[in-house]
Amino acid sequence: MSDLPPPPAPGAGEAAGGRAEPTQVAALRFSIQLPAAPISVSVARAALTAVAQSIIPDRVHAAELVLSELVTNAIRHGSPHPDDTIEVDIDIDLDRLSAQVRDRGPAFTLRAHPPTGDQVGGFGLYIAAMTSHLTVRHDGHGNVVTFTMPRALTGVPSGPGPRPATSGHPIQHPPRGPGGGQRKRLSASE
Amino acid sequence: MTAAAELRVTRDAGRLTVHVRGELDFAYEDQLVTVVTEALDEDRSAPLILDLTGLQFIDSSGLRAVLRCQQLAQAQLRLRVVQGPVTRLFDIAGVTDRFEYV
Numbered sequence: 001m002s003d004l005p006p007p008p009a010p011g012a013g014e015a016a017g018g019r020a021e022p023t024q025v026a027a028l029r030f031s032i033q034l035p036a037a038p039i040s041v042s043v044a045r046a047a048l049t050a051v052a053q054s055i056i057p058d059r060v061h062a063a064e065l066v067l068s069e070l071v072t073n074a075i076r077h078g079s080p081h082p083d084d085t086i087e088v089d090i091d092i093d094l095d096r097l098s099a100q101v102r103d104r105g106p107a108f109t110l111r112a113h114p115p116t117g118d119q120v121g122g123f124g125l126y127i128a129a130m131t132s133h134l135t136v137r138h139d140g141h142g143n144v145v146t147f148t149m150p151r152a153l154t155g156v157p158s159g160p161g162p163r164p165a166t167s168g169h170p171i172q173h174p175p176r177g178p179g180g181g182q183r184k185r186l187s188a189s190e
Numbered sequence: 191m192t193a194a195a196e197l198r199v200t201r202d203a204g205r206l207t208v209h210v211r212g213e214l215d216f217a218y219e220d221q222l223v224t225v226v227t228e229a230l231d232e233d234r235s236a237p238l239i240l241d242l243t244g245l246q247f248i249d250s251s252g253l254r255a256v257l258r259c260q261q262l263a264q265a266q267l268r269l270r271v272v273q274g275p276v277t278r279l280f281d282i283a284g285v286t287d288r289f290e291y292v
Contacts, residue, residue: 038217042193045213045247061275068249072216114284120257123250123283130282 027093028055034071034086036079036103044071044088048099055092058153062131063097066147069128070101078103078143098148107138193247194218197225205236207270211244214252222255223262230263238263239292241270248279260289268292 032047034040045064052060067088074086087102110129115122128134132147193213200207206229210222229238240259242248260267269289271277280286 038215038219041215041217041249041251042213046193064247065249065279068215068247072249072251075216118257118261120254120261121250123253123285127250127279127282 027091029089029091031087031089034088036075036082036084036086038075040075040086041068041071044068044086047088048090051090052092052097056097056151059097059149059151062149063099066128066132066134066149067099067101069124070099070145070147073124073145074101074103074105074143077108078105080104092151094151096148096151098146100144100146102139102142102144104142107143108136110134110136195222196244197222199225199229204233205239206233207239207241209241209244213247214242214245214255215247215249216251219251219255219258222252223258226259227262230266234266236266237268237292238266239268239270242276243270243272245274245276248275250279250283253279253283253285257285257288265290 028051030047030051032044034043044067048063048067049060052063056063067090071086071088078084079086081104084104087100089100089102091098091100110125114126125134128147132149134145134147136143136145138144193215195214195218196209196211197218198209198211200209208222208226208229214222226238226240240256242256245252256269267290269291271280271291277286280289
């Protein structure tokens with residue numbers, strides 16, 4: 001018992017006095033390239049989860065959902081050729097998680113309406129935008145869709161229910177039932 | 191490792207239930223619709239239960255599958271859900287009230 005070596009001195013990257021705290025991963029970046037096939041959606045999620053689970057466990061579910069939507073959108077609408085690939089860059093730094101999903105599709109803009117009536121589709125980018133801060137640009141080859149979310153939940157307990165607004169992006173929940181209220185939709189204009 | 195959805199149909203007291211477990215996304219959207227279509231072909235007289243309590247993940251493609259099933263089954267379809275990924279997604283999408291539940 002007594003001949004264990006003394007604990008190492010805090011390293012340069014550790015907070016002073018933070019003996020019990022695991023070393024915080026300051027920044028991490030990785031890229032994956034996926035075939036434009038439906039199975040790639042879960043592969044992208046699994047890759048994100050494998051990396052992010054130990055770093056930002058509170059954010060994994062929300063990040064998986066958004067990434068799932070963006071990769072799905074890239075496969076459905078942004079991959080005109082069978083051998084197209086989807087490129088995903090994931091970037092976790094001290095403050096935020098962001099990911100870029102690049103496709104080969106025609107430019108689209110984000111529109112601010114949720115699907116209405118009895119539509120079965122068009123929810124993907126809407127859900128992504130309700131859960132993160134979302135931007136899109138076209139770089140001449142394809143769309144670059146980026147989502148960003150704060151790395152930490154800002155004082156809001158996690159639990160069931162819609163994700164809280166944490167990114168400065170206005171979150172509006174669409175009204176229940178047909179008809180009224182303001183609605184907001186973000187979707188690919190094909 | 192890739193996540194998979196597992197689809198299973200059971201009959202209890204003449205009532206058909208389609209159980210969906212795992213992760214429901216783009217890769218399994220059509221498969222769920224096919225299974226539900228076959229279940230409806232088998233029995234158009236009783237409520238068809240879509241049991242989503244075993245789902246660990248669902249996204250808009252999974253929602254789209256459920257909405258397509260609803261279009262096929264119409265008032266015959268009932269969902270079984272628990273608080274979790276399904277209810278969170280339905281809330282975000284604003285579709286909670288589009289379904290009947292058991």
